[in-house]
Amino acid sequence: MKRIVLLMWLLVFGWSGVASAAELRVAVAANFLGTLQQLAALYEEETGDRVTLSAGSSGALYAQIVNGAPFDLFFSADAARPAALVEEGLADPASRFTYALGVPVLWSDSVMDMGDPRALLAGDSFRFLALADPRNAPYGVAAQQILTAFDLWDALDRDRRLVRGQTITQTYSQIASGAAELGFVALAQVKDADGRIAGSHWIPPAELYDPITQDVVMLARARNPDVARQFLDWIRSERATGIIEAAGYQVSQ
The missing domain is CATH 3.40.190.10 (Periplasmic binding protein-like II)
Structure with missing residues (x-):
């Protein structure tokens, strides 16, 4: 009898009432x-x-x-x-x-020589460098600190070669689409399930930016x-x- 009552209760009130x-x-x-x-x-x-x-x-x-x-x-x-x-x-x-x-990473979807990242960033082999807006995104702050450590932030900013994304996802899209030839994103965005990274990349030393x-x-x-x-x-x-x-x-x- 108790089992019948329980089944009737479940039919009336629904199974979700037991474990929603x-x-x-x-x-x-x-x-x-x-x-x-x-x-x-x-x-x-x-x-x-x-x-x-x-x-x-x-x-x-x-x-x-x-x-x-x-x-x-x-x-x-x-x-x-x-x-x-x-x-x-x-x-x-x-x-x-x-x-x-x-972990930030300097990344390009194409083949670029990143053996000397400062020389690359100071050169003319790219037109635009993408990064997340430092006002909103910590990865953008890290990118600014790295470029400042290389004494390149002011020059790149003055020459309007910096493309600021509202988010790190937008920054990744700017690079992947070719709107910017390279830029700073999160390592997790470019590392596949097997640990490989397509294109070219450089992982900055931790001493160049705040954790x-x-x-x-x-x-x-x-x-x-x-x-x-x-x-x-x-x-x-x-x-x-x-x-x-x-x-x-x-x-x-």
Whole structure:
């Protein structure tokens, strides 16, 4: 009799009332979108929960969050903006951690001699150099620091040879389309599943730019904090960090 009552209850109220899937709304910096898409697919397969991603520059996403955008988590390309959200009372301080250390790369879709990157950047073998706008994107800041270290930023800027993308994804598209012959993007954007990089590339020494410390934080308006924390715990798992490293990032210990 009890079994019959249970079956009737399920027919009336639906199976979803027993174990409804949760949805996470995640804002993610453009450089990490591809990697997080891969991670989210695995997480959804394991848990049945749904992860909805919205990508953009860290600066643009931060502005959206400050203005009330309904996100649960924010995967930034820097540490400053998550810290600012904590300071402003818009994020949970206990949830914040570094999920990846970004690696910039000078990249061209065609064959270019990058044995002497400074000579290349100072020469006339290209017309335009693409980078993400330093005002919005940490990878753009790193590119500016590298060019400044080479004493080339002012000259390239003055000669209008710098093409600034709103996001690192736009910067990648500018190079891949040929609108700019080369530029600075994230290593994860050009590294394929087998670890190969098409075209030509140069990975700058870490001493030429400030560390690209990429932090994640749970927002104060998260609809289901327990589910958000579960996802963050999973991101720190050995399986997830292995995928992040394979994509072209470093993972802090």
